[in-house]
Amino acid sequence: MSPLQKIAVGFDGSGDAEAAVRWAFELARQVGADVVVVHAVGLLEYAANRGAAVELEQTVERLTREAGIDPARVHWHVGDGDPCSVLIRAVFAPVAADLLVVGSRGQGAHAGLLLGSTSHELAEHATVPVVIVPTGREGQ
Amino acid sequence: MLIVSGPTGGSEHDGGDHPERPARIAAVMAGVDDLHLGTDVQIVAPYVANPAQMARVHDTAYLDELAAFCQAGGGQLDPDTYASADSWSAARRAAGAGLAAVDALRQRDDGVAFVVARPPGHHALRDRAMGFCLLNNIAISAAALTANDERVLIVDWDVHHGNGTQAIFWDDPNVLYVSTHQWPLFPGSGTSQEIGGPRALGRTVNVPIPAGATGDVVRRAIDEVALPAIDDFDPTWVLISAGFDAHRADPLADLALSSGDFAELARMVAGFASRPGRLVLFLEGGYDLGALRMSVAATLGALLGDTYQPEDPTCGGPGAEMVDQARAERDGALQRAGPLAPSERRIR
């Protein structure tokens, strides 16, 4: 049995996040794992656009078709909070992931800066392995 | 006597088209003015929090990074949170405003203090900005008090859970953190089973309540879930994370409180103070300027014995069962933690 059973990948709709989702799908196909695509609803998204998560879910469905992964292996999870906290919580039930995947810039975070980098924060605080997918590296 | 520490943040730390905006301060001060307090209000200038004061609750590496980030011009820290070039000084003044309020009350031994400052603080973690917050203002004041052997009750009635404050005092037996908040909602923490760390079991009280809940539900939460912990703790100081975003007009959340409910809550919480001059309110959220102004006036009016009440308290919304469930879940978690949990004994 593969040690990887459930991969959680952060998704905010950005190009970096799409690259991370594609990478997670490819890994999942190879090892036979499930993927939970995780979206964090922050203060501003809750206030401004309560339909945003629905649109993002449709994007994930498209990415699922493009990747040729079994749709039954792909799950969608929306959590309240900032991207880093929501991904850290994805290690616990109900998601219970054993690997976390994010794009190199994370959800809406600043490139090249220690502060405000979701990927940096995750690497520091996560209790399972973290994969940071560099921008433009999907499919390589 | 009302002591206003500030106002600060009325022009700096400006994120443009962002709901946590400088105009909130003018709305709050308009609410203070609506009470026509005359000589019963004293304005106190905020301090600038110094590194030692901030380091009681924040990692110095984080403080250094935040200062450098602002000095480089600032930007987005996460999808919700921004910093501008002047945010570092604004944040230190907001934190220092709390410290100045505490000192002013200590000197007078009387009155109520209101910290009129932004950016807000209760989401800020030890090592991270979050949820519009850079420095945890109320935590910096609470830590200054516990360093002086005080026992500090923090009541957080902001509509969001104060995850930063909870985390900072998670294992501190000298701070009792009580929060009521909409559930589910950002930041996603604050279940009733979060009761504190091993040295401080029971020193965290969370009562999640559902969208649509009215003021009677929040009062029930304090009465039925928090009161036993507060009685046991016997605080010497009471600090309030006074967010007003649980108001029914607020655009960031969906509770159904009126300004009159904040007046009722303020009266309840003021009763937990050991004596006059030991109650400080810290501005947290509240993003509808009209509701913010009314709620501030109603809250302060109630504390000063004024009859100002622009809106009646509300009742009849959902959530009573959720409060009862929170009490049962908390009791269960406390029992599992053991009958001789350290926090069940008073720590002097």
Ligand SMILES: [Zn+2]
């Ligand atoms: Zn709030």
